[in-house]
Amino acid sequence: MKPAICPDVVVIGGGMITHDLILPSVYHLQRLGRVGKLTVCALNSAPLLALKDSAELQQAFPGQAFEASPPLSEKPDHLFPERYKEALARLAPRQSVIVAVPDQFHYETLKEVLAHDQHVLCVKPLVLKYDHAHEIERLARDRGLFVGVEYHKRFDRRSLMAKRQYALGHFGEFAMGEAKMIEPYYYRHSNFQNWFTCDKTDPFVYVGCHYVDLVYFITGLQPVALSVSGVKGRFPNGNEGFLWSHGRVRYENGALLAVTDGLGYPDDAAGSNDQGLLMYCEGKNASGMIEHRDNDRGVRYCYLEGIGCGGSKYNYVSPDFYRLVPWEGPGFKPAGYGFESIAANLEAMQRIERETAHLPDEPALARRRELIAEIDRQGLLATPANSYINELVVEAARLSIVNDGAWVDIRYEPRLHVALRHSH
Numbered sequence: 182m183k184p185a186i187c188p189d190v191v192v193i194g195g196g197m198i199t200h201d202l203i204l205p206s207v208y209h210l211q212r213l214g215r216v217g218k219l220t221v222c223a224l225n226s227a228p229l230l231a232l233k234d235s236a237e238l239q240q241a242f243p244g245q246a247f248e249a250s251p252p253l254s255e256k257p258d259h260l261f262p263e264r265y266k267e268a269l270a271r272l273a274p275r276q277s278v279i280v281a282v283p284d285q286f287h288y289e290t291l292k293e294v295l296a297h298d299q300h301v302l303c304v305k306p307l308v309l310k311y312d313h314a315h316e317i318e319r320l321a322r323d324r325g326l327f328v329g330v331e332y333h334k335r336f337d338r339r340s341l342m343a344k345r346q347y348a349l350g351h352f353g354e355f356a357m358g359e360a361k362m363i364e365p366y367y368y369r370h371s372n373f374q375n376w377f378t379c380d381k382t383d384p385f386v387y388v389g390c391h392y393v394d395l396v397y398f399i400t401g402l403q404p405v406a407l408s409v410s411g412v413k414g415r416f417p418n419g420n421e422g423f424l425w426s427h428g429r430v431r432y433e434n435g436a437l438l439a440v441t442d443g444l445g446y447p448d449d450a451a452g453s454n455d456q457g458l459l460m461y462c463e464g465k466n467a468s469g470m471i472e473h474r475d476n477d478r479g480v481r482y483c484y485l486e487g488i489g490c491g492g493s494k495y496n497y498v499s500p501d502f503y504r505l506v507p508w509e510g511p512g513f514k515p516a517g518y519g520f521e522s523i524a525a526n527l528e529a530m531q532r533i534e535r536e537t538a539h540l541p542d543e544p545a546l547a548r549r550r551e552l553i554a555e556i557d558r559q560g561l562l563a564t565p566a567n568s569y570i571n572e573l574v575v576e577a578a579r580l581s582i583v584n585d586g587a588w589v590d591i592r593y594e595p596r597l598h599v600a601l602r603h604s605h
């Protein structure tokens with residue numbers, strides 16, 4: 182059944198994550214009647230042209246298109262850093278915006294989106310500082326706007342199973358663990374080389390945050406300190422970045438999580454990356470364990486040509502995150518927890534609008550705030566109110582890695598903040 186409210190969607194950012202997950206997910210929701218007009222904004226027209234020309238997207242979503250901002254007729258190297266604001270200005274209030282620009286632009290972009298009275302879904306990490314997360318939460322609450330953070334691993338069935346069984350006490354209490362996410366080497370050749378520099382981000386902040394969020398999602402334990410060390414290297418364009426990182430996160434109950442990340446999984450390997458989570462837990466006279474091997478989900482393909490990630494022939498193929506598969510309609514549909522996460526966030530925005538559309542302004546605002554507080558409490562969709570430990574961790578991690586792995590404490594009292602241990 183077509184919902185009463187069918188929001189227009191603006192996607193800000195036309196890069197890899199938009200091509201690989203966001204645009205196909207929104208296209209599918211659009212043809213299901215759950216999304217109205219679709220605009221995609223980028224810094225310049227080049228990535229938008231690549232999205233339009235994508236053979237995979239054309240095959241999966243025949244006849245569907247987005248409005249490009251800047252238009253495709255603009256010169257590919259002509260930059261329009263402010264143009265997305267025009268797309269926002271054209272939206273009616275409380276439609277849906279998805280922010281998918283590089284990490285360091287999330288904060289200013291989110292503020293702009295909220296100032297235009299729009300619900301928003303942001304790719305992780307929401308922002309890079311706790312104070313900014315708090316400010317975003319406050320700005321959104323004032324206007325009764327939903328802010329979701331796209332931590333899609335929360336929607337992986339194995340995460341949901343672990344969360345439920347951990348809460349039931351089936352594992353005991355988390356004590357010692359390790360998480361790993363090594364992204365492919367070929368990432369170094371992408372647009373990453375322009376923004377993944379030592380002063381801006383690092384592998385812990387870029388992908389380690391997924392597992393830090395997941396351990397919090399499963400256990401509810403707050404991180405209280407961390408140390409992150411990096412290994413520097415040069416991108417093909419000469420820019421210096423942290424290409425590898427190793428972090429240690431301490432939790433409120435004394436537990437420790439080691440987090441290994443990098444941009445270096447061999448392109449010729451079966452991957453498409455290397456990732457997983459191992460958690461040992463203490464029970465009464467016994468220990469429990471959670472192990473997720475997230476790169477190898479039991480499906481192996483060997484192609485005739487090197488069409489796997491990184492160009493390899495033999496591949497571990499994950500059917501769980503995101504795949505285009507045949508369905509009852511035209512083309513192919515996105516399946517997996519990546520799609521489900523985006524759909525759930527957009528559905529939350531639509532539900533808020535559906536349930537308040539009939540109310541006068543003031544009661545509608547009050548009810549929108551109540552509905553958002555309910556989502557915050559439920560803790561399934563990541564929001565600034567229920568996932569701010571991630572901003573504390575990211576802020577602490579940046580402080581640690583540029584100080585050669587110094588320990589940084591995360592303080593919850595008397596006010597939330599992070600501080601280098603030796604500076605107390």
Ligand SMILES: NC(=O)c1ccc[n+]([C@@H]2O[C@H](COP(=O)([O-])OP(=O)(O)OC[C@H]3O[C@@H](n4cnc5c(N)ncnc54)[C@H](O)[C@@H]3O)[C@@H](O)[C@H]2O)c1
Nearest residue numbers: 194195196197198222223224228262281282283284304372
């Ligand atoms: N697993 C995940 O959740 C996941 C995976 C990949 C990336 N991400 C996140 O997504 C974000 C983008 O990553 P990516 O890999 O797509 O990067 P990318 O470099 O491929 O693309 C970035 C895009 O942002 C656009 N952009 C930059 N400034 C802009 C502006 N002022 N106005 C409009 N567009 C602008 C660029 O044109 C480009 O299209 C990052 O925050 C990253 O951490 C999340």
